[in-house]
Amino acid sequence: MFALVDCNNFYASCERLFRPELEGQPIVVLSNNDGCVIARSNEAKALGIPMGAPEFKYRKQMQAQGVHVFSSNFPLYGDLSARVMSVLEKLSPDLEIYSIDEAFADMRGFNHYDLYLHGLKVRRIVRQWTGIPVSIGMASTKTLSKIANHVAKKTPRTNGVFIFENQTQIDNVLKKIEIGDVWGVGRKWSDSLKNNGIISAHDLAQADENWIRRKYSVVMQRTVQELKGKSCISIEDLPEKKQLLVSRSFRERVTSFQHLRSLLMGYISRACEKLRRQGSVAKSISLFIRTSPFSEGAGYSNSMSISLNQYTADTSTLIKAGAYALERIFKPDYEYQKAGIMLLDIVPDHFQQLCLFQAEKYNDAARKRMKLLDHINAKYGKQTLRFAAESKKRWYMHQDHLSPAYTTRWEDLLVVR
DNA sequence: TCTGGGGTCCTAGGACCC
DNA sequence: TCTGGGGTCCTAGGACCC
Numbered sequence: 001m002f003a004l005v006d007c008n009n010f011y012a013s014c015e016r017l018f019r020p021e022l023e024g025q026p027i028v029v030l031s032n033n034d035g036c037v038i039a040r041s042n043e044a045k046a047l048g049i050p051m052g053a054p055e056f057k058y059r060k061q062m063q064a065q066g067v068h069v070f071s072s073n074f075p076l077y078g079d080l081s082a083r084v085m086s087v088l089e090k091l092s093p094d095l096e097i098y099s100i101d102e103a104f105a106d107m108r109g110f111n112h113y114d115l116y117l118h119g120l121k122v123r124r125i126v127r128q129w130t131g132i133p134v135s136i137g138m139a140s141t142k143t144l145s146k147i148a149n150h151v152a153k154k155t156p157r158t159n160g161v162f163i164f165e166n167q168t169q170i171d172n173v174l175k176k177i178e179i180g181d182v183w184g185v186g187r188k189w190s191d192s193l194k195n196n197g198i199i200s201a202h203d204l205a206q207a208d209e210n211w212i213r214r215k216y217s218v219v220m221q222r223t224v225q226e227l228k229g230k231s232c233i234s235i236e237d238l239p240e241k242k243q244l245l246v247s248r249s250f251r252e253r254v255t256s257f258q259h260l261r262s263l264l265m266g267y268i269s270r271a272c273e274k275l276r277r278q279g280s281v282a283k284s285i286s287l288f289i290r291t292s293p294f295s296e297g298a299g300y301s302n303s304m305s306i307s308l309n310q311y312t313a314d315t316s317t318l319i320k321a322g323a324y325a326l327e328r329i330f331k332p333d334y335e336y337q338k339a340g341i342m343l344l345d346i347v348p349d350h351f352q353q354l355c356l357f358q359a360e361k362y363n364d365a366a367r368k369r370m371k372l373l374d375h376i377n378a379k380y381g382k383q384t385l386r387f388a389a390e391s392k393k394r395w396y397m398h399q400d401h402l403s404p405a406y407t408t409r410w411e412d413l414l415v416v417r
Numbered sequence: 418t419c420t421g422g423g424g425t426c427c428t429a430g431g432a433c434c435c
Numbered sequence: 436t437c438t439g440g441g442g443t444c445c446t447a448g449g450a451c452c453c
Contacts, residue, residue: 031421038421038453054420072421099424099453186451217427219451245423252418294420305446340422398419 001107001115001138002235004145005088005122007081008133008153010101011039014080015070017131018406018414026067030055033249034071034398071399075408083130091122096235104142106235119161139164142233143226146183147173147201167229174202174227184223189216201227240348241278246271247288247340248395254336260289261326262391267341268322269390272315273377275343276370281311281362283345285318287325292337302329311347314366315373318343319389 007013011029016022026043030036037053047065049058055069062069081100089095094106110118119136126134137148144164151173152162164170180190182201198204205227213221222232246267254260264287275282288303304325308317322341376385383392404412 033419033421035420052420056419059419074422102453184451188450217450219427239425241424243424247422249421292420338421 001110001140002142002145002231003092003105003107003119003136003138004142004149005103005105005126005134005136006149006153007084007101008135009039009041010081010132011070011072011077012041012044013132014077015068015073015403016041017080018403019068022068026065027070028062028067029070029072030401032072032397032399033251034400035249038072069401071402073403073405075405076403079407080130080132084126084132084134087126087129088122091125094235097238104145104235107138115163116161119163120159123160133160135160137162139170140229141226141231143183143223144170144229147177150177150181170229171202174205175200177201179204182223182227184219189220192216240280240346242344242346244271244274244282244343244346245340246274246342247338248397249338250336251396251398253292254339255332255334257326257330257332259391260330260336260339261323262389263395264289264322264326264339264341265319265387266390266394267339268318269315269387270394271341271343272313272318272370273374275346276313276374279349280346281313281349282318282343283308283311283347284343285321285325286342286344287322287329287340288342289326289329289336289339291334295335295337300331300334302331304329305344307345310362311345311349312362312366313349314362314370315387316369317362317366319387323389 012027015027015029024043025041026047026049027041028037028044028049029039031038034055036055037049037051037058040049040051044067047061047067049062049067061067077100084101085095085097085103088103088105092105092107093109096104096106098104107115115138119138123134123136126132135149135152137145137150137152138161139145139148148162148164152158152160155162164173177200178190179185179193179198179200180187182204185193185204193204198207204224207224209221209224212224225232248263248267250263254263268285284305284307286303286305288301290301291299293299306321306325308321312318373385377383383394386392406412406414
């Protein structure tokens with residue numbers, strides 16, 4: 001038995017937690033740059049604001065309807081997520097944190113429990129200890145537990161906990177679930193499946209597995225098996241990250257090479273900090289730049305990867321490689337809208353394969369420099385010490401509706417009177 | 418004027434090997 | 436006129452997730 005615990009409208013709930021007067025009010029949270037809607041409270045959903053809606057297209061409507069708009073505040077969401085997960089870890093021993101607002105739990109060993117009552121208890125404790133409302137779905141496979149969770153969210157009389165008990169019940173629910181709402185079926189596949197007469201989750205569960213495998217992939221075949229109740233996807237330990245991406249859309253279009261370069265070098269610096277914090281090293285870097293896909297006329301998009309001859313977490317080495325790549329792919333006279341860098345071929349520092357002609361891991365002096373750099377920036381604030389190649393402001397973003405970092409900055413702590 | 422950021426997995430096809 | 440069979444490794448691109 002698997003349980004899926006999912007926070008309800010997570011980002012919106014986080015914002016509401018510190019603004020209790022917004023209980024029952026419509027709330028939306030915007031993506032970086034205040035670009036589009038990435039989270040909505042139930043009230044906002046009811047007003048017909050779609051997921052992914054560009055902010056500028058809905059500004060008037062949202063103002064007229066009194067929607068409370070927030071810029072995304074990831075330090076806040078990350079911290080509250082960690083609190084929720086730590087409570088869940090106490091309640092369910094085998095937990096897989098699947099995303100910022102979801103976790104799967106292996107419920108084997110809970111056979112002598114009343115699972116429904118246990119679910120209610122977990123829900124109550126998480127709410128009481130963190131203030132975040134969650135829903136819980138349970139079933140014999142991960143894919144079905146996703147669907148059970150959906151039922152728990154949509155059906156008030158479940159009290160936020162729903163468990164698939166028998167096949168008749170599963171069949172009845174699957175018939176009502178649209179194919180596109182099944183975990184693992186995105187828009188492309190959903191369109192294609194519909195053309196082949198597969199409309200509901202139940203249709204997919206009945207489909208011929210071999211045909212699915214041939215026409216789509218082994219991934220979709222697994223989804224079919226999971227819908228039938230045969231578990232193919234197990235609880236996983238948190239795997240090491242294999243790639244690390246830092247990218248941003250720009251607030252204003254960037255045209256100059258110097259400017260683009262200084263921004264990208266800042267991204268590299270940021271990525272290297274993350275890499276060192278997780279105790280890893282990387283051996284290749286990829287860099288991309290592009291114009292807006294929405295603007296008319298000829299656009300330009302290009303990327304380049306560079307392989308290093310040894311693993312490293314040294315910012316200056318990677319900045320050099322990144323700068324080289326940018327010189328190759330930069331074309332003048334374009335208005336760049338987005339750029340980013342990716343570190344690839346990442347392994348734990350203690351696990352790296354050395355080069356035949358290289359006696360030791362990456363340069364001792366560089367290692368010490370990075371340690372010092374991280375130490376100073378941790379103590380005196382971000383970018384106290386930075387590379388000359390990176391811009392002082394790493395990215396300039398629109399964040400016109402940002403809430404305080406209530407739980408991660410001393411200055412933003414709530415004051416109780 | 419304005420449309421996010423950060424990931425994973427699988428497959429096809431090319432380059433290469435004997 | 437006729438040109439094998441069996442493999443590995445890597446990369447780009449496409450699908451998916453939240």
